[in-house]
Amino acid sequence: MRAxxxxxxxxxxxxxxxxDDPYRVKLLLGGGYEVGTRSFSQTVSFEQFAEAATITxxxxxxxxxxxxxxxxxxxxxxxxxxxxxTLYERDLGGSFEASFPHPLFFDQPRAAVGSxxxxxxxxxxxxxxxxxxxxxxxxxxxxAGVSLFKVEADxxxxxxxxxxxxxDSVTVTSTPVTTVSDQPVGFNVGGNLDYRFxxxxxxxxxxxxSQAKAKLTGPNAAETxxxxxxxxxxxxxxxxx
Amino acid sequence: MRCSLRLATLVLCSVASSxxxxxxxxxxxTSGAAEAAEWAARLQALADAGExxxxxxxxxxxxxxxxxxxxxxxxxxVPVWGGELVVQTGGQGIVSVFGTLxxxxxxxxxxxxxxxxxxxxxxxPGAEPFGREGRPELVVLPLDGRYALAFKIRARRTGxxxxxxxxxxxxxxxxxxxxxxxxQAVVGTGTGVLGDRKKVSARPAxxxxxxxxxxxxxxxxxxxxxxxxAHFFAVSDLFNQDLARDDNNTWTDAANVDAxxxxxxxYDYFFKRFGRRGLDNANIAIxxxxxxxxxxxxxxxxxxxxxxxxxxxxxxxxxxxxxxEGLPEHLTFRGQHxxxxxxxxxxxxxxxxxGVTDYSSxxxxxxxxxxxxxxxxxxxxxxxxxxxxxxxxxxxxxxxLLGEDxxxxxxxxxxQNPLAYGDPDHYAIRFLGSADNGGVxxxxxxxxxxxxxxxxxxxxxxxxxxxxxxxxxxxxxIEKVFYRxxxxxxxxxxxxxxxxxxxxxxxxxxYGAGGAVEAAVTQAWNAVGVN
Numbered sequence: 001m002r003a004x005x006x007x008x009x010x011x012x013x014x015x016x017x018x019x020d021d022p023y024r025v026k027l028l029l030g031g032g033y034e035v036g037t038r039s040f041s042q043t044v045s046f047e048q049f050a051e052a053a054t055i056t057x058x059x060x061x062x063x064x065x066x067x068x069x070x071x072x073x074x075x076x077x078x079x080x081x082x083x084x085x086t087l088y089e090r091d092l093g094g095s096f097e098a099s100f101p102h103p104l105f106f107d108q109p110r111a112a113v114g115s116x117x118x119x120x121x122x123x124x125x126x127x128x129x130x131x132x133x134x135x136x137x138x139x140x141x142x143x144a145g146v147s148l149f150k151v152e153a154d155x156x157x158x159x160x161x162x163x164x165x166x167x168d169s170v171t172v173t174s175t176p177v178t179t180v181s182d183q184p185v186g187f188n189v190g191g192n193l194d195y196r197f198x199x200x201x202x203x204x205x206x207x208x209x210s211q212a213k214a215k216l217t218g219p220n221a222a223e224t225x226x227x228x229x230x231x232x233x234x235x236x237x238x239x240x241x
Numbered sequence: 242m243r244c245s246l247r248l249a250t251l252v253l254c255s256v257a258s259s260x261x262x263x264x265x266x267x268x269x270x271t272s273g274a275a276e277a278a279e280w281a282a283r284l285q286a287l288a289d290a291g292e293x294x295x296x297x298x299x300x301x302x303x304x305x306x307x308x309x310x311x312x313x314x315x316x317x318x319v320p321v322w323g324g325e326l327v328v329q330t331g332g333q334g335i336v337s338v339f340g341t342l343x344x345x346x347x348x349x350x351x352x353x354x355x356x357x358x359x360x361x362x363x364x365x366p367g368a369e370p371f372g373r374e375g376r377p378e379l380v381v382l383p384l385d386g387r388y389a390l391a392f393k394i395r396a397r398r399t400g401x402x403x404x405x406x407x408x409x410x411x412x413x414x415x416x417x418x419x420x421x422x423x424x425q426a427v428v429g430t431g432t433g434v435l436g437d438r439k440k441v442s443a444r445p446a447x448x449x450x451x452x453x454x455x456x457x458x459x460x461x462x463x464x465x466x467x468x469x470x471a472h473f474f475a476v477s478d479l480f481n482q483d484l485a486r487d488d489n490n491t492w493t494d495a496a497n498v499d500a501x502x503x504x505x506x507x508y509d510y511f512f513k514r515f516g517r518r519g520l521d522n523a524n525i526a527i528x529x530x531x532x533x534x535x536x537x538x539x540x541x542x543x544x545x546x547x548x549x550x551x552x553x554x555x556x557x558x559x560x561x562x563x564x565x566e567g568l569p570e571h572l573t574f575r576g577q578h579x580x581x582x583x584x585x586x587x588x589x590x591x592x593x594x595x596g597v598t599d600y601s602s603x604x605x606x607x608x609x610x611x612x613x614x615x616x617x618x619x620x621x622x623x624x625x626x627x628x629x630x631x632x633x634x635x636x637x638x639x640x641x642l643l644g645e646d647x648x649x650x651x652x653x654x655x656x657q658n659p660l661a662y663g664d665p666d667h668y669a670i671r672f673l674g675s676a677d678n679g680g681v682x683x684x685x686x687x688x689x690x691x692x693x694x695x696x697x698x699x700x701x702x703x704x705x706x707x708x709x710x711x712x713x714x715x716x717x718x719i720e721k722v723f724y725r726x727x728x729x730x731x732x733x734x735x736x737x738x739x740x741x742x743x744x745x746x747x748x749x750x751x752y753g754a755g756g757a758v759e760a761a762v763t764q765a766w767n768a769v770g771v772n
Contacts, residue, residue, distance in 0.1 A: 049428045050440055103428050103456055104440055104505065116386065157266055162419050165458055166509060173417050174384055176266040 023240040026139075028070040028192070028204065030236015034088045035063050038120070040226040042155060042218050051101035051109075057156045061090035061120040068206075068234055072130055072141070082143055084126040084188075086208075086232065092120040096175070098159050103167050110168065112161060116175045118154025122228050124210060126188045139202065139238070142191035151214040151228050152181040178218075186212025186229060194238045202238035207231070265344040266383065269326060277335040284312065284328065284335075291315060293326060306332045314342055317350035322380040322393065322407075343381075348388050352379055352410035359392035359408040362415060368396035368406060382407050382417065389416055428456075431492030433499040434584025435636045435646060441492050441502060452485035452492075452501045457508055459524035463501040465494070468535030468566075470542075470550065479528050479561065500529040500564050500583035507586075507593045510625045514717065515724050520560050520596035527593065530563035531583060539569055554582040556595035564589075567647065580647035586629065588644050591622035601728035602735070609736040611681035616688035617727045619643055623656060624720045632713065641693050656693040659686025660702055666690040667703035668737060668770035687769050688740060694765040695719045701768035708764040711757060718758045722747045741766040 038061040045054045066088030074080035094116045102108040128145025154177040161170040187210065194204030210229035217223050287293045293312040301307035307329060314324025326340035354362075356377035360370055370376065374395035382391040390410040397404075407417040429450060431441040442454040442461075454461035465485035466473045476483070485497040492498045504527050511517040518524045534542065534550045542550075549555070552574055553565045564583035568574060582588050595618050598604055604614035626639035633639070636646050645652030651662075659666040664686030671687060672680030694701065696719045698710030711718050726743035735743070744762050752758040766772070 050430045104442060104509070106438065106440060154265075162417070165456065166513060167456070173419075175386065176383060177386075178266050 022074075024074055025241040026072040026074075026194075027239040027241070028068070028072065028084070028206070028236060029239070030068050030204075030206070030234050031065060032068045032086070032088075032206070032208070032232040032234020033063065033065050034090070034122075034230050034232045036230050037062060038090070038226060038228075038230070040224050042216075042222050042224040044156075044218060044222045049101040049103045051106060053098070053100050053109075055096055055098040055156065055159055057094050057096040057116075059092055059094045059120075059153075059155075061092045064088050064090040066232070066234075068208075068232070068236070070126075072132070074130075074132065078131055078133060080130045080132060082126075082128050082130050082145075084128070086122070086124045086126070086210075088122045088232070090120040090122075092118040092154060094118065094156060096156055096159065098172075100161065100170055103163075108168075110163070110170045112159060112170050112172050114159070114172050114175060116156055116177060118177050119152075120154075121152045123150045124148065124188075124229065126208075126210065128188065128190075137196045137202075139194040139196055139204070140192065142189075144189040145187070147186045147188045147210045147212060147229065148183065149186060149212045149214065149228050150181060150183050151216070151226075152179050153216055153226075154179050155216065155218040157218075180216045180218055182214040182216055184212040184214045184228065186210060188229070190232075196238070196240065200240050202240065203235065204238045205233075205235035207233050267342045267344055269338055269340045269342060277337065280328070280335050280338045284326070284338075288312075291318065301329075304331075307336065312340075316346045316348060316381045316388075319350045319390070320378070320380050321346065322382050322391075324381075343383055343388070346381060346388050348381060348390055350379075350381070350390060352390055352392070354392070354408070354410045354413055356392060358413060359410070360394060362408045362413045363394060363396050363406055365415065366406075366418075368404065371395050371397035374405075377408075379410060380407075384416055391416060427490060429487065429490030429492055431487075431498030431502070432495060433502070434495040434581045437637055439498065439502050441490070441498060442505060443487070443490060443492075446481075446484075446486075449486050449488050450490040451481070452487075452497060454501070454505055457505055459508065459519045460526040460528075461501070461504050461508065462526065463497055463504070463529045463531060465497055465531050466533050468532050468538065470534050470546070473530070473533045479530070485531065494531075496531045496564065496566075496581035496583050499581065499586075500531045500562075500589065503583060503586050503589035504529050504562070504593065506629055507590045507625055510590070510621075510628050511597070514624075514628065514720060517597070517728075520593065521600035525560045525596075525600075527596075528561045529583070529589075530561065531581075532566060533563055534566050536566050536569050539572070552579055554588050554592050556592045556599070558596075558599065560596055562589070562592045562596075564592075577651065578649050580649070582644070582647055585644050585647040587619075587622035587626045588647065589622075590625035591618040591643065594618040594621040597621070597728060602731040603733045604727075604731065604735060605733050606678055606681060608679035608681075609684065610734050611678050612684035613688055613727070613731070613735055613737070613740050615681045615685035616692070617723070619654065619656060619685060619689050620692045620720075620723050620727075624716070627713075627716060641697075654682075654686065654689070656686075656689035657697070658702065659690055662686075664689075665703075666701060666769060670703060687737060687771065691741075691762075691765040691769045691771065692719065692723060694768055695722075695761045698761070701770075704768050704770055706764070706768040708768050709757075709761060710765075711761050715758075718748075718752060719761065721751055722758060722762060725751065737771040741771045 041058045043056045068086045070084030072082040098112040099109040124147050126147045128143035130141050130143040132141035157176045157178040160174045161172050163170045190208030192204050192206030194202045196202035209231050214228050296313045297311040299309050310328040312326040314321040324343045329336040359377045377392040377394045380393045382389045391407040394406045405419045409416045429441040429443050442456045443450040444453040452463035463485045464479050464483040551566050567579040567581050604610045630639040641656040642652040643654040664683050665671050672683040694708040696710050696716045698708050700707045725747040730743040748759040748762045
């Protein structure tokens with residue numbers, strides 16, 4: 001966050017370049033890496049055998065590569081705006097601890113533990129104000145704006161099990177997941193540094209920090225909140241028009 | 242609603258492209274008018290694509306213009322186990338859709354295994370196809386995050402151990418099995434005679450629930466005669482029409498709750514402690530009879546009926562028990578209040594143990610063998626209490642009194658101090674008359690006290706001989722010794738001396754010759770004067 005802010009300030013203070021070679025539109029095509037793991041948990045309670053059963057699942061999403069495309073419109077001498085889209089899909093691992101009531105006795109719960117795998121997908125659209133500049137073949141910019149996320153996560157729906165008399169233990173037979181989603185609104189800041197090979201083509205690197213708070217409603221209306229977005233670093237082709 | 246629409250969209254997408262490795266379970270729950278209208282087209286699309294098939298249509302029993310349709314999910318013509326949509330329709334079309342659809346199924350629906358080979362795979366666990374659903378049915382089974390093509394076969398191993406087996410249609414391995422008896426069972430709650438809340442294993446029947454345990458291996462059923470003694474005498478057997486019944490599965494008839502649940506507890510004790518499967522060790526049905534009379538009618542009955550059906554409980558043979566009604570609250574008998582006898586866990590265990598004896602040593606119910614028969618029922622009755630209840634005084638606590646929770650104060654007998662109830666605690670002062678079949682409920686005090694001393698230790702009041710018991714934490718050892726001797730080693734005509742020899746032998750067999758358990762048992766019999 002601090003790094004991204006500093007980058008914006010740096011870019012804002014940079015002198016104007018490239019007056020002899022202006023462009024109106026820049027297309028950024030590339031990929032990136034969303035760093036850091038993301039953890040959240042969810043507890044589901046429901047009635048079973050006249051008592052409360054609980055399943056608590058701890059999820060951890062791994063860092064992942066993704067896609068990043070953007071188009072930048074230079075409306076003024078140093079100021080423009082951009083529309084960007086990012087797609088990151090993280091592997092989502094989970095471990096659960098479940099407590100299932102005994103069918104014949106109160107207060108004699110059976111415990112079960114296990115793991116599951118799924119995906120956490122973050123799609124985001126970013127609308128930003130851009131401050132840009134040139135220095136020879138170098139092209140740099142910084143931006144800040146709003147982000148609209150669509151988050152989809154595979155959450156544990158249930159834990160099915162088998163048991164047999166005397167029912168003092170259970171054997172987990174399946175852990176079905178369901179995909180739940182949310183569309184939170186957040187923000188993003190970032191900057192990039194490009195090198196132009198020619199009038200129309202270049203290569204650049206960029207960094208973006210985005211964040212929003214998603215609320216995922218799982219089975220039995222169990223809600224959990226998680227931060228989405230994060231620090232993304234990457235690069236790609238630049239096309240100038 | 243928004244979420245459901247998105248789910249529905251995804252469902253439709255899956256029709257066109259279903260190549261995802263992981264199991265995706267989509268819950269559908271829609272009842273809004275707009276969504277319902279969309280579902281008409283979606284259902285048709287799914288049906289046209291062969292993704293669902295209408296399996297049942299039923300008229301609504303409460304609303305005349307409504308119908309309920311069930312659609313099974315298919316994958317290339319094979320049913321997806323658990324995939325189903327339930328659609329309610331009315332005059333304006335679809336009213337609601339609920340269900341589960343599985344997505345991302347990418348599976349060849351051609352089995353490598355024949356149905357006969359799938360049945361053969363059940364030989365491993367020793368199961369045989371059972372009933373109409375015993376015919377192998379090919380299904381797509383969501384399992385452990387993947388889909389498997391499997392044959393579903395309902396099969397029975399032994400008795401009521403009936404399961405749904407899923408045999409992998411390629412490898413022949415049993416990939417899942419579910420207890421299919423318990424799917425018929427429902428668990429309710431009830432309040433017992435002492436106000437304690439417990440679970441009641443019942444069965445739905447005609448909109449009500451009946452006291453028939455479907456969770457334990459044997460049939461455990463409770464029959465409520467609702468005070469109709471004439472009916473009780475008239476019936477030649479116990480029929481389902483007399484099963485104890487409750488309309489909402491929150492059982493409030495305390496006598497029924499305890500007769501039913503306590504019978505289950507006793508089955509559990511014998512299974513968990515000794516591995517015994519019920520009274521005959523072959524899961525014979527356990528049937529309990531409650532309310533043979535009404536308390537309020539106490540004064541209208543002759544004394545023999547009062548003694549039997551108000552102030553008693555009994556084992557009738559063939560796994561059938563009856564439980565006395567107790568006395569109206571304002572009455573006492575010999576200074577004691579009598580509650581419903583099924584409320585005493587030790588009483589229920591006592592009666593059921595008569596069944597165990599009936600199917601094992603068959604101790605003759607007369608003189609010393611009869612006293613041993615009664616003592617074994619007291620011993621197991623008390624042991625069941627200690628298995629399920631914390632040790633201590635007062636209701637719902639385990640102690641060495643018999644019937645103390647429902648016959649107050651004091652209960653009927655004491656194993657610790659038989660003399661306090663007029664029963665002998667030493668062979669030298671045994672009852673020698675002919676009453677009570679030669680004192681079967683009296684002389685039982687001798688063996689009862691031996692059992693107590695072997696566990697807790699102490700001194701016999703008559704002989705003053707001390708005993709070093711194994712201690713309460715090791716009570717399981719003495720329970721097993723007495724169980725083994727009384728069920729496996731005693732002849733029907735055993736006397737106290739035989740019981741002494743058999744229990745000592747059992748102690749040696751189980752815990753080694755010359756050990757603390759043998760010493761405790763030997764000292765205990767010495768202390769009560771049995772040589």
